[in-house]
Amino acid sequence: MSATAKGSQDQSDIFTGTTPTPELKDARSVKGTPAAAMPAFVLGQELAELAVSDPRIVVLTADLASANRTVEFKARHPERFFDFGIAEKNMITAAAGLASCGQLPFAATFASFCALLGAEQIRTDCAYPRMPVRVVGHHSGLSMGFYGTSHHALEDLGMMRTIADLTVVCVADANQLRAVLRASLDHPGAMYIRLGRGRDPEVYAEVPADFRFGRATRLREGRDLTIVATGAEVRPSLDAAALLEAEGVSVRVVDMHTIKPLDAGEIRAAAAETGAILSVEEHNVMGGLGSAIAEVLVELDRLPFKRHGVEDQFVPVGPPAALYAHFKLDAAGIAETARALLDAPHR
């Protein structure tokens, strides 16, 4: 039930992968973090491992094989790796063509360039014909920092969530990515898998054996408030809960890894048992996790609820660490937002 709280998120630098650092070329650890604990490395390695026994797996990317480390897949399965160059729409649609022949394609690129640029291809060619394409959007949210709005993805969950027959999953850390990739092998239909910047700190020393899509993972029990977080905001939300605990506020933390289908039961339980909910996501407060939760809550009695994310605005330029602090998406900011919610007059 409880995850180990291993210090706060390392935001001391940005890992974009667009210009691999010397450490990354050697690639067994970056700034003390072993590669095995970094989603950026797990993606290519785990898929390469799974592909040994699963001939359906093919991997596609759009000139980002180094950034997403699918290059590790290429090294082991060159005949099942396809680089489409800087042509994301073609990549996603061709993935659907491959899937129609019985392959299981994982098509990976920056979240902004698959979910936004390729939105219609995901809907029309993957979801609508129920092709088992796994679109992997990495470097989501504002994790590209000073690369600017063109490279941010704060709208992807909202867009993907409105597509029928599409499963939408956010990954919090390396171990959960392994679990997600394994669980995806036999999941019907198309999926959008949202990853962070690739060096997200650990949430799960071990992913619960009963992990499955559509069922949230309760990471911490609490009485006064439930923080429902997803993806890269799960770790700082846990850290925020620890800060609040020290102040005598008891906080439940739920990892809502599957945005669609949403685990509505877990939301209703949080409402009934803790009386207040704070959603935390690296996304516009419109359309994403917070909106999905609000849709459930509106059918219940009114209770203190706040959607915490980016308030419908484009993100200024800056290093990610500064941006997370600015938007109160780090542990201290989440804790501050939680206090404000609980202190608000409606309670």
Place this chain on the structure above:
Amino acid sequence: MQGSQARSGHNVSPDFLAERAKFIRLETVRLSRIAGAGHYSSTFSAAELLAALYYAQLRIDPAQPGWPDRDRFVLSKGHAAIGLYPVLADLGYFDKGLLDNYTRFGSPFGDHPDMKKVPGIDFSSGSLGHGLSIALGMALGARVQQRSFRVYCMLGDGELHEGQVWEAAMAAAHYRLQGLVAIVDRNRLCIDGTTEEVMQVEPIEKRFESFGWQVTRIDGHDVEAILSAFDALPPVGEGAPRMIVADTIKGRGVKRMELSLNWHVGNLVGSDYDEVVAELEAGLQPLAPELVR
């Protein structure tokens, strides 16, 4: 009307294919009346091409729509599906009577084809510009699985405006997908005017050749020319992808529709319907001199 065959093959005569093209046009008119609207002219331009593909060229088995080694056909210009459904019914993919409810509530048959609902449709289409990428993925699938099926993709000429077509064109040449065959129904018109007025697509051969394709250009209403182009296709393997630019006439077969901008979507009613049916029954007549290229 000759009966359907369990399997298509080359042992069909040009006359038979011309007859099947007439059947495609007549069915398009009949089904459009059920819907109250139809893409007549985009289907008429492709009638001989569809007939030649399905009755002569494609390696398919209507008894096994999911046969992994079948040739694939992607109708990227999905609005011509109204001409494809009757062919699939005729070949035995499903009961012909199902077409009588074309586009009605709950029908498997919409204006654009849905592979989940219609046996024989290899991929859903409707959004122009996607089909060549689908076909590219299928051809890569054939390579991964070491199968020898070909993938045919029919595009509209106006569809060449879509940027994704050129992404796929680049990738198909890059991966040397010789088993990929694109057919452009060069019927000269998009909705707002001729392609050359709205957004120039010519010179199609030079453009695709510069992307690494091998291109041939034929009269797309001449079934013998279509069969010859098919006969000239190389075996599946590594090499330049192949394109057949088929010069056609949008609306071919019905005088009032030939190169008319008024019939992209239309609805024939009353005596107009009967006149058009009679005109189609008579078979293709020579083109009006001003329409000859």
